Amino acid sequence: MLAQTAVLLIGLIIVVVTAVLVGPNMFYHELVESGHADEALGLVHLEDAFRSVSLTALAIGGLPALYIAGLLTFYLYRTIGRSLASFSTAAGEVAAGNYDVRVTSTKLGPEFDALASSFNEMAAKLSAVDTTRRQMLADLAHEMRTPLASLKGHLEGVEDGVVALDAHTTGILHAQITRLERLARDIRQLTAAEEGMTRLQLTPQDPEHLAVQAVAAIEPDAAGKGVSITAVSTGPETAPVPLDPERMGQVLSNLLENALRHTPTGGTIILRTDHTAEAVTYTVTDTGEGISAESLPHVFERFYRANTGREAHRGGSGLGLAISKALVEAQGGTLEATSDGHGRGASFRIHLPYRRPTG
Incomplete structure (x- = not known):
C-alpha cells in the first residue's frame, strides 16, 4: 500500500513540476521558433494564467484520482491481508495436528482459488494419512496381543518348571515369533500401498x-x-x-x-x-x-x-x-x-x- 501511494505521489509531483515550470517555457520557445517573438514577449503574462489553469486542472482531476487510488489500494490490502491471514491460521492449525481445517475461496481470482483448493487437498490427504496411522496402531496393538500373550505364558511356564522346554514348546515359540515377523512385514507393505508410497515398475x-x-x-x-x-x-x-x-x-x-x-x-x-x-x-x-x-x-x-x-x-x-x-x-x-x-x-x-x- 505504501509503495503504490508513493508511486502515485511521485507521478503527481512530476506532472505539477512539468505544468508549472517546463510547460510555460516550452510554450514560449515554440512561439519564438515559429517567428512570433514579438507576440511571445507580449504574452509573458499568460504564463501565470497557464500555471493557474494547469494547477486547477491537476487539483480537480489529480487529487480525486489519488484519493480513489488510495481507497482501492486500501481495499485490496485489507482483502488480500484477510485471505493470507486465513491461510496462515489454517496452516498453523494443520501444524498443530488439526487436519479438518479448510479455507474458503477468496474470490480474488483463479490463482487464489487454486491455492485454496491445493491447501484443502493437502489437509485432506494429511487427515487420511493420520487416520490410517491411528487405526493401524490400534489394529496392530490388538493383533500383537495374542502372540505376545502366548510367548509370555510359555516363557513363564518354562521359568516356573511347569512347561518343558522341548521341541513342542520351541516350535510354539518359533511359530509365534514368525507370526509377529509376518505381521510387521505386512503392516509395512499395507501402509506403503495405502499411502501411495509403493514404487511400481510397470x-x-x-x-x-x-x-x-x-x-x-x-x-x-x-x-x-x-x-x-x-x-x-x-x-x-x-x-x-x-x-x-x-x-x-x-x-x-x-x-x-x-x-x-x-x-x-x-x-x-x-x-x-x-x-x-x-x-x-x-x-x-x-x-x-x-x-x-x-x-x-x-x-x-x-x-x-x-x-x-x-x-x-x-x-x-x-x-x-x-x-x-x-x-x-x-x-x-x-x-x-x-x-x-x-x-x-x-x-x-x-x-x-x-x-x-x-x-
Whole structure:
C-alpha cells in the first residue's frame, strides 16, 4: 500500500513540476521558433494564467484520482491481508495436528482459488494419512496381543518348571515369533500401498504367464492338502499389459493362498484370465467355505476375519486381502469379492483396464 501511494505521489509531483515550470517555457520557445517573438514577449503574462489553469486542472482531476487510488489500494490490502491471514491460521492449525481445517475461496481470482483448493487437498490427504496411522496402531496393538500373550505364558511356564522346554514348546515359540515377523512385514507393505508410497515398475507383461506362475508356485501346497488348482484363459490374445510383475504376482499369490486356506480337501480352485478389447480380468474362484452376506462388505478391511472359518489359527496376518486391494488400485485396477453365502465358495475378481491413469 505504501509503495503504490508513493508511486502515485511521485507521478503527481512530476506532472505539477512539468505544468508549472517546463510547460510555460516550452510554450514560449515554440512561439519564438515559429517567428512570433514579438507576440511571445507580449504574452509573458499568460504564463501565470497557464500555471493557474494547469494547477486547477491537476487539483480537480489529480487529487480525486489519488484519493480513489488510495481507497482501492486500501481495499485490496485489507482483502488480500484477510485471505493470507486465513491461510496462515489454517496452516498453523494443520501444524498443530488439526487436519479438518479448510479455507474458503477468496474470490480474488483463479490463482487464489487454486491455492485454496491445493491447501484443502493437502489437509485432506494429511487427515487420511493420520487416520490410517491411528487405526493401524490400534489394529496392530490388538493383533500383537495374542502372540505376545502366548510367548509370555510359555516363557513363564518354562521359568516356573511347569512347561518343558522341548521341541513342542520351541516350535510354539518359533511359530509365534514368525507370526509377529509376518505381521510387521505386512503392516509395512499395507501402509506403503495405502499411502501411495509403493514404487511400481510397470512393464509390458503377459497376464496369462503371470497367472500360470502364481498357480505353479502354490500347486505343491494345494496337492498336499488334496485341493485341485488350475489356471485357464479365455478371449483373444492381446498385446502385453503394463503391470508390475512382482506386485501383481504378490496379489495373485495372496488371493490363491486365501482360497486354499478356506477350501477343504477335495475342493477346487480356478484362476481364470479373461481378455477383452478393453481390459484383462483375473478371477480366483474356490469351492470352499464362502462368505456370508454380512461379512462380504468387510473382507478387505484390515485384520477382518468373519465367523466362517477365517480365524487366526488358519494362518496369515489378516492383511493379505487389504494389501492386495491397495496394490491393485495402485496399478489402476479394481478388486472385488463375491459369494453366494456360507459353504458355497467365493470369487475374487481383479479388473485391469488397458487405459489406466498414470502418476
